[in-house]
Amino acid sequence: MKYLIAFLALIAPASAVLGNQVALDSEVFVERSEEQADGSVTVTLEEPTRVVPGDNLLFVLTYENTGAEAAENFVVTNPMPEAVVFVEEIDGGARYSVDGGTVFGALAELRIASEDGVERNAQPADVTHIRWTLTEPIPAGASGQLKFRGVVR
Amino acid sequence: MSLGKRQHLRFIALHAPLLLAALSPVCLASQAQAAGTLAGTSIENTATASYDDGGTTVTVDSNTVSLIVDEILDIAVNWDDPGDVSVRPGELDAVLKFTVTNGGNGPEPAILGIDSNIASDAFDPTAVTMFIDTDDNGVYDVGTDTLYSPATPPTLAPDASITVFLLGDIPASTADGERSEVELTATAATGSGTPGTVFAGQGEGGGDAVVGSTGATADDSGFYAVVDAALDLTKTATVLDPFGGATQVPGAIITYRLTAETTGSGALDNVVITDAIPADTTYVDESITLDSTGLTDTADADAGTYDGSGIAVTLGTVAGGTTNIIEFQVVID
Known part of the structure; x- marks a missing residue:
């Protein structure tokens, strides 16, 4: 019996992984732009060992359907880290929340109640959550990336 | 939303110059925030996905990326x-x-x-x-x-x-x-x-x-x-004898003129001009004038006094560039 419990403990996480047909991977890069001698600007991406306020970050989410079946109604939500100001989403099609994840919509449709009680249009800096909803199922074996930019406050 | 194949980061790097225009205003904005996120703060990013897997909704979290904000x-x-x-x-x-x-x-x-x-x-x-x-x-x-x-x-x-x-x-x-x-x-x-x-x-x-x-x-x-100031004091005398001349005889009136010229960009405080009545002369009562205005001999609201041995005019604070003229009269004994 003792051995059985140990065995179950071992397979429990493994079965959870098997059930996760779609894997989601998060990466963050720092974009450093450097002006070259000829006046052109080269942008390099680094996996940061350190960041400082003002650094431009590129967030890359990679999803991959490792299962045998298509995954439908795929929705990815990324809450903005508190110390990062949202700048832009790269491929388009994301919806945003400016109220901590309750209401999602196009940024132009969202309003913010400012301190003096007057509403104003939401700005990128107001974004608290980004959400992508894929309209098509992810076929088995397919993968893709979702990207957005932010700046360290 | 495209469902494109996995894109390599090289792709982003190649297209990055096109995005610079969009980035630069952000850089300015972030500089406007003074100190920014406190050093030592951890930035953690985790995304969550959900999808339908044959009728069941499955939720999956991504790995968490942690960055530390440097000083x-x-x-x-x-x-x-x-x-x-x-x-x-x-x-x-x-x-x-x-x-x-x-x-x-x-x-x-x-x-x-x-x-x-x-x-x-x-x-x-x-x-x-x-x-x-x-x-x-x-x-x-x-x-x-x-x-x-x-x-x-x-x-x-x-x-x-x-x-x-x-x-x-x-x-x-x-x-x-x-x-x-x-x-x-x-x-x-x-x-x-x-x-x-x-x-x-x-x-x-x-x-x-x-x-x-x-x-x-x-x-x-x-x-x-x-900022300093200096005082130049010049004394001149004019004699008027009883006969309308300028001879120094008993009964002649001597009018003394003290010209106090303050120079410099500063001011002088507590300026008092004093002059003793010469021997063998007698002060003419109430004869002190400051810049042609008569002053009384008694110590009162005006600047002039006569104490029995000499006259004093209190100018107080005098700014550089000011010239004050004090006159008084004595009679030769």
Whole structure:
């Protein structure tokens, strides 16, 4: 019996992984732009060992359907880290929340109640959550990336 | 939303120049936020996905990426006096006021230094000391504000400022209109240098410390201007004898004129002009005039007095460029 419990403990996480047909991977890069001698600007991406306020970050989410079946109604939500100001989403099609994840919509449709009680249009800096909803199922074996930019406050 | 195949980061790098225009206003905005996220803060990013797997909704979290915010070292110095600080020759502890600001995102001690020996100015103050405005009232308070010690430099919180007073003695040999430049330098104790220089492991919270755009050192100059004044006093006499001539005979009236000319850009305080009545003459009562206006002999509201042996006219504070004319009369005995 003792051995059985140990065995179950071992397979429990493994079965959870098997059930996760779609894997989601998060990466963050720092974009450093450097002006070259000829006046052109080269942008390099680094996996940061350190960041400082003002650094431009590129967030890359990679999803991959490792299962045998298509995954439908795929929705990815990324809450903005508190110390990062949202700048832009790269491929388009994301919806945003400016109220901590309750209401999602196009940024132009969202309003913010400012301190003096007057509403104003939401700005990128107001974004608290980004959400992508894929309209098509992810076929088995397919993968893709979702990207957005932010700046360290 | 395209469902494109996995894109490589090279793709992004190639297209990055196109995106620069969109990025640059953001860079400006982030610089406008003063100190930014505190050094040592952890930035963690986790995304969550959900999808339908044959009728069941499955939720999956991504891995969590953790980044630590390093310490930026930035220092600013500003001379706060509205203009040259007026001093007098020989004045002690003349005060110049500066602000030192920590523009970084971690608490940082500021090492202060003075250069009072600037070559291009007219004089150098002596015995220059630095005091920290301990009670933060913007005014130097003897006995309250703390003498700066290099062994215990003041530590500034992120975005915080301190007021630093420079106290210098003005040499007695200085002349009206001479200026002196004194420079205050403040440097982050962790280090300074070319922006981007990294001091590994020396940042707040165990991360690195990175030199910010100011180079983590800054200076500004304050100025003293000597404001002095001098008084030239000239005395002339006019004699009118009883016969309409100018002979000095008994009964002749002598009118003394004292011309007090104040020169310089400063002012003189408590100026009193006195003159004794000469022997063998008698003062003509109520004969004092100041700038052609009669003054009474008694000590009262007006500036003139006669005390039985001499006259006195109290001018008080006289600005440079003023000329006062005092006249009084005596009769030869």
